[in-house]
Each structure stands twice: as structure tokens, then as C-alpha cells.
Amino acid sequence: MYKLIRPLLFLLDAEISHDLVFGLARLLYLVPGTRVLVRLLLAKITPRLSVEVMGLQFANPIGLAAGLDKNARNVRILSDLGFGWLELGTVTPRPQAGNPRPRLFRLPTHHALINRMGFYNVGVERFLDSLNRQGPRALIGINIGRNKDTPDEHVIDDYLRAFAEVFTSADYIAINISSPNTPGLRDLQDRKKLDELLLRLKHQQVTLGRTRRVYTPMAIKVAPDLNDDQVAVITKLALDHKLDAIIATNTTLTRPGLEHVLRAREPGGLSGRPLKELSTSVIHKLYTHLQGKIPIIGVGGVETADDAWEKLVAGADLIQIYTALIYQGPSVVRKIVAGLARRVAASGCANLAETVAKARTEPHLTEVTSFRL
Numbered sequence: 001m002y003k004l005i006r007p008l009l010f011l012l013d014a015e016i017s018h019d020l021v022f023g024l025a026r027l028l029y030l031v032p033g034t035r036v037l038v039r040l041l042l043a044k045i046t047p048r049l050s051v052e053v054m055g056l057q058f059a060n061p062i063g064l065a066a067g068l069d070k071n072a073r074n075v076r077i078l079s080d081l082g083f084g085w086l087e088l089g090t091v092t093p094r095p096q097a098g099n100p101r102p103r104l105f106r107l108p109t110h111h112a113l114i115n116r117m118g119f120y121n122v123g124v125e126r127f128l129d130s131l132n133r134q135g136p137r138a139l140i141g142i143n144i145g146r147n148k149d150t151p152d153e154h155v156i157d158d159y160l161r162a163f164a165e166v167f168t169s170a171d172y173i174a175i176n177i178s179s180p181n182t183p184g185l186r187d188l189q190d191r192k193k194l195d196e197l198l199l200r201l202k203h204q205q206v207t208l209g210r211t212r213r214v215y216t217p218m219a220i221k222v223a224p225d226l227n228d229d230q231v232a233v234i235t236k237l238a239l240d241h242k243l244d245a246i247i248a249t250n251t252t253l254t255r256p257g258l259e260h261v262l263r264a265r266e267p268g269g270l271s272g273r274p275l276k277e278l279s280t281s282v283i284h285k286l287y288t289h290l291q292g293k294i295p296i297i298g299v300g301g302v303e304t305a306d307d308a309w310e311k312l313v314a315g316a317d318l319i320q321i322y323t324a325l326i327y328q329g330p331s332v333v334r335k336i337v338a339g340l341a342r343r344v345a346a347s348g349c350a351n352l353a354e355t356v357a358k359a360r361t362e363p364h365l366t367e368v369t370s371f372r373l
């Protein structure tokens, strides 16, 4: 079905077709029975893929990556597509318009996107209003960021404020320090700044946990464009500050394999197929340092169950997708979930975690050789 409408959608500007698709889906959801039908078609029940990460039970390890539903408007619809969970946002304390349009570009031959959205969002208050109106939904991670016009000396206050606001509405909170389209944001990955940011956020997490009597896990989301020293610094700080997870990776400022593609010269972060290897190699480096002490959420260029498997074996505990959804439509979630379920069944193991653990220790079973270490 998506194959039929995709050529029409691709005639339109990428952001307009995104708004159109979700606008139509919200209208369709007003028709009684739609929700049940969508779930029947797309959600797959796979008990052996259920995984516990950050103390949360995920129905399957395939989640929606941040950026697709920045304002928590489509949570009901997205909850029915078979994802194990959704990450919403990035949301900032105050509303902001983002960069001028056009700011999202397709590279169809390469199954990639370039975006420079610049955190457009309605601000945390309206975000939460919208989320709370949606009723029963999947597990939710909320990804938070800074406002662009916040003076650098108050950036940490932005994170603390957003963190406090979403604390009881999120199943986990993702701290975005890696989007390439907010000037200065990635500098927060540097040792001194990251140390201070994590110190203050951890303090906030403990204090809020005591008063609200709930523990909300905290993850940081990192860039794929990190050198080995930066990876070492980040993992050390993550361990020192007892982070609950690391999400790897955001989009890249590099253009792997696209050096001669004219469209790829658009400024912004690249996602999709050309990002896959880079992100998997960062996951593997993180895992080498962390050795399972902190879980990793792997994201970047996952289009198939084999891609997801490759990242799991490289060190990820959970996987997220975004760009594949644009190129393949919602059925891609079911396809990846079904492919992983088949792999678990074929392994003779009881569940996914056991299958991955076996593959990591017995590499000849993994069939993973393609990513750079």
C-alpha cells in the first residue's frame, strides 16, 4: 500500500508530505474501528523479543527514534504501528520555530535524509498537554534539548527545567547533546561541560525521584562524529554519573559515500543508509568500553532485521528507526520485528537477550562482518 502512495508523496516537499500523512491519519483515526484494524495489520506479538532495559519491559526492541513526533501529536497512531516504544521530541523548555524551510531533504537513491530542522517544537507545556490527551499508549521516552536563544551560561538550566517538567510523564528521558542543527549543542559532549551537565541532571533525577516517588531513567544521545578519545571520555562520565543508557547515534555531519552527490551538499545532519556503518562502529566502541554496564540504544540506518541484528551484536540492547519509515512505510516495523523473531526461533535460545549474548561470544554465529571496528 505504502509503495503505491510513496511516489505521490515524494512529489511533494518532504516536510509537507510528512504533515499531510499524519494529518490524514489523524482524520482516519476518527473513524471507529480504525485503531483495532491498524493494530491487527501492523502490530506483532512476539513474547520472545520482549526485553528488559533500564528497568523497563519493552514488548520488542524496535523503537521509534526522536524527531518524527516532536510535539507528541501522533502518539496514538504511532503506538499502534508495532513499535516496542516511542521516543518523542526533541522538546525544549520554550516553543521555537526552528530553521527556515526547506529544511528536510530526501536522497532517494541512497535511502537517506538530510535535515536541519533546528528543534522546531511547541515547547514543553503544550507538548505535555498533547501527550496527556492521547490516552493509552506505548512506553514513551521523552527527548529534551535546549532553546537556541538561551545564553550559553544558562544552557544547563534549560535541561534541568525540561527534565523536571517531563519527569513523571516519561518512561525515560533522553538528553540530546548531539543534534547538529543547534549551534553549540554538540560542545556539551566535551569533558568539562558534560561532567557538569550530568552532575546537575543526576542530582535533579535523585531529588525528583525522592519527592515524586518514581525513578525515571536518564539516557544521553550522542553523535556519530566522535573520535576515539571522545568516546572514551563519554563512557567514563556515563559510568561515573551512573547513567541509565546511551543512545547512539544522532545524524552525521559527514557524507560517507556521498562526496559526489550534489544534493548531499545541503547543510544538516544525514540519516539513513549512509549512516549505518558509522553508527554501528560507534556502538561497538561504546560497548567495548562499557562491557554491558550501561545499556546502549542503537540507531542509524537500520532498514532490515539484519541491520538491527548487526547493531545488537555490536553492543546495542535496543534499536530505533526513523528514515526507514519514510522509505518503506509503517510495515517496516513489523518486518524487522518478524525477522528478529525468526532469528531467535532458529537459534534455539529462549529469548532475544540470550540469542544476542550467544552471538556476541560465538562470533561465527553472528554473520556480522560488514561494519568497521
Ligand SMILES: Cc1cc2nc3c(=O)[nH]c(=O)nc-3n(C[C@H](O)[C@H](O)[C@H](O)COP(=O)(O)O)c2cc1C
Pocket: 065, 066, 067, 068, 070, 089, 090, 104, 113, 115, 117, 119, 143, 176, 179, 221, 249, 250, 251, 271, 272, 273, 275, 299, 300, 301, 302, 320, 321, 322, 323, 324
Ligand atoms: C527529520 C529528522 C528529524 C530529527 N530530529 C531529531 C530530534 O529532534 N532529536 C533527536 O535526538 N534526533 C533527531 N533526529 C535523529 C534521529 O532520531 C536518528 O538518530 C537518526 O535519524 C538516525 O536514525 P535513522 O537513520 O534510522 O533515521 C532526526 C532525524 C530526522 C531524519
